[in-house]
Amino acid sequence: MSSSTSRNASLDAEIQQVRQLTRAMIDEYSAWGGKIAIGEIQQGMYDDVLDFLNFRVETADTCLWLLENERVADSLGLSRSLLEHHLLFLLMCRGRKYFRLVDLSGKLTEGQFKVRLREEKQKLKELKQAGHTKCLDVQKYPRGKRHLMYIFEGLNNPEEPDFVVPVHYFQFQQFRPEIMRLDESKYFQYFTRDADTEKALREHRDEATLNYKHYLSYDALLQCLALNDLADEQVVRRIEAHYTFLGKFLHPTHGAARELHEQNNIHYGGTEIGMRQPYSRTAELLASLYVAYILAGLLLEAACLIESAPSRYIRDAGTADLRALAESVDRRFPYFWFLFNDPPLYDRFNYCVSRATNEELEEWGSYKNVPNERVPFNQHIYSHFESSLGSWSNARCGTYASPIR
Structure with a gap:
């Protein structure tokens, strides 16, 4: 057997093992619901979070279907969406801190802003000493020119100190892209709205834009992950690299899909579906690993959330089998450096x-x-x-x- 034939056989075997483990995780997740023992009170937040995850598992299942049908570039593009949902899911489960912004970029010079920041820090210190504020800190917003960032603890009921609902849980549920992007006055309406109603709708649109920009946009997700100590500087760099790579197959990028094929510098011309040359086995393995790693991350995050639920809500998380499968991804395929694993x-x-x-x-x-x-x-x-x-x-x-x- 030639070295290239042997290598291809090894790649084929590895690809199948990655996909088999991914399929096993999907199957175990489908069975997991029947293993969760609800406590004396049913908390709707856990149902909502698992409902969110159900659709992400559907996406992972679709990625597997695409790979089994040799649609590698499409699977990578869909994995970009899956990755973005993974970042959001981290914050929906563990995003204990959130922030509010005050935009001073058009009002103060850089020097004046620095003075204002020092003054705000001093005011906050005095308010905290007097017990008159719930604000934890005020900082310069690192992803804006001159924005003050006021940091707060997550939402909770004083009567339930062991149960905190992350702000991103609400931000995601309440966000509607059509409100942010579409001006209703420019589309069909059954009734002509008065000036007050139009003004209220504009303010609603501005609020939706602000919330998206500072909580749900890609830059906002990275900032919130850092704020909650869920991603340090090195993890953020890895997120940026993977996000950019996967984005090449989601957004128009010259040559992105071609580069994943065998003998990709040969152009035959004519018309066909994709390219005459097949995708390389390396590309198939890489795309398969993306699905496995992102899915494992989502499942482990959900397992941690359900395991940490107060017993009055969840008596038994039933995560043993699910956790065992998800944790095996990093151990079995450590040569892929994703977000939170060690350097290969x-x-x-x-x-x-x-x-x-x-x-x-x-x-x-x-x-x-x-x-x-x-x-x-x-x-x-x-x-x-x-x-x-x-x-x-x-x-x-x-x-x-x-x-x-």
């Missing part, structure tokens, strides 16, 4: 070859022992992933063996 061996090896000194290598003993924080993420998702599937050797750092041999 290839990234450690590559870092040592390119950056580590002889003294550091001697201190670490092996490239496998490089401290996690020293290994930067590679933004070139596809080409880097392709390289990680090979075997490499280096005189200083030793040998890296393919994870799919």
Whole structure:
């Protein structure tokens, strides 16, 4: 058997294993509802959260269907949507902090803004000492020019201190894109509205725009994740890289799908569905791993939420089988560096070859022992992933063996 034939056989086997595990997670999630034992009180928030997740599992199932029908680029595009829902779901489950903004960009110079920020911090300190505010802190909003960001704790009932409802739970439920984007006065209406009604609708539209911009937009999700200590600077960088890569298959991007095919530099001309050349097995494996990792992240987040529910709401979370499957994704396929897992061996090896000194290598003993924080993420998702599937050797750092041999 030639080396290329052997490699393809290994890739085929790996692809099937990833998809089988993903299918097993979907099947177990479908059965999970019957294992959850409700407490003496049924809390609607948990039903709503699982209803949200039901549709994300449907999307993952669709991605699998696309991959089984050799629609790799379409699966990657749909995975971008799945990733964005994953970020939102993190905040819906654990987003304890939220913020309110005051826009001073058109009112103050940069110097005046800095003075105002110091004054607001002092005022807040005095109010907190007097017990007259629930605001935790005031900071400069990092994703705006001159915005004050007032930070608050999540919503809860004083009579239920063990039950907090994240603000994103409400923001997501209440958001309607048609209110934000469409001016009703420019579309068909049964009745002509008076000036007061039109003004109220404009204010409603402005409020929806503001909420989307600061809570539900992509930039807002990243800011809220950082605010809630759900994503540090390195995790945000990985989110940005994966989000951008997947976005190439969702938004018009020249050559994005072509690059995933075998012999993609050959142009035959004519008309057909996609390309004559098949998708590469590497692309199929990468797309399959995206579905597996995002789905596992969603399921683990849901498991944590149900497990942490007060016993009066949930007597038994029934998550043992679901958790076991979801947690196995990272252990079984550690060579894919996603959002929250540790740097894979290839990234450690590559870092040592390119950056580590002889003294550091001697201190670490092996490239496998490089401290996690020293290994930067590679933004070139596809080409880097392709390289990680090979075997490499280096005189200083030793040998890296393919994870799919």
